[in-house]
Amino acid sequence: MKISSTVEWAIHCCSLLAGLPKETSLTGKELAEFHGVPHPYLAKALQTLSHDGILNTVSGPKGGYQLAKKPNKVSLLDIVLSIEGNDPCFECDEIRRKGPTALEKSPSYKRPCLIASAMWNAEKVWRDELAKVKLSDLLEQVKSKVDPRQLKKAQKWIEQRKA
């Protein structure tokens, strides 16, 4: 029950791109440097996000990544599922069909078992909660909760590369 740190990187990248002026893009290398994470590995995540239609990519010089949709159309769930895959976190091994007391065949086996249902239900509320949070919500909060000095610094850093 642990979420890979790639997810954190991906969310950071997406929020950063979401806050960029129109038509501005960042390269994989720049995104890696900005966040202080290894470039070749982050590239894989960006590739996945691109593949899932969350990011747009442009090849060649002046290329890079942009958010593919409006920030209010991308939720944290979208990003998490893209990186982690959308398999349920609880995988049922069908234990009820193993061991000496299992039946050869039973109609009740066609329905998901009680334990699995409960776990999947919990995962559903988790997903619903993440789906509520859009990148636009994060941007909103950034303005009021992040140190203005850091925002300034970040803005300068980006302008410098895009000049």
Next chain:
Amino acid sequence: MKISSTVEWAIHCCSLLAGLPKETSLTGKELAEFHGVPHPYLAKALQTLSHDGILNTVSGPKGGYQLAKKPNKVSLLDIVLSIEGNDPCFECDEIRRKGPTALEKSPSYKRPCLIASAMWNAEKVWRDELAKVKLSDLLEQVKSKVDPRQLKKAQKWIEQRKA
């Protein structure tokens, strides 16, 4: 973001023990055989559950495991946290403090960041949902949703060992 299969085994064991008649206990070996899972490994999980006060253990011949509390006092969350540990599933690497745009020091770093808060909030609703489901709830549903033939078979299997 995957829950280890040990959790599934643990829940199965606990629900089985929860449905047992008073003063009946099962050994680790029996629990493993019943569910068709490797005994030495399951033993670790049982040990953990015992350590966390979910199961009672008795050493020596005629020993084994019993549920330590009333079935309505043990939730799925209790079991999940016992086996998986209660670290949050989203671990923040404090990326905001890395990279070229980070500040040496800022009061805003003392508060959890927006991304982390959102993830933790989602985990909270997940936990709350699991906390709602008690072993007694599962037992209730077992009666109506599990094939009666399997219940009978299980009951017989247990009586045979305890005779």
Next chain:
DNA sequence: CCTATTGCGGATAAAATATATCCGTGATAG
């Protein structure tokens, strides 16, 4: 007391994932 059964705890091994890197290819701006 003696013995057989059972859980406990630590050490260890094997398998599966997550993390990280590398390189050849194709796209494209200048």
Next chain:
DNA sequence: CTATCACGGATATATTTTATCCGCAATAGG
């Protein structure tokens, strides 16, 4: 034509999960 950049596959390393083993302590029953 060239330098830049994303893509995709192959590969290496680290960490976690899964699984096993063994000596010890507890205890029921003879």
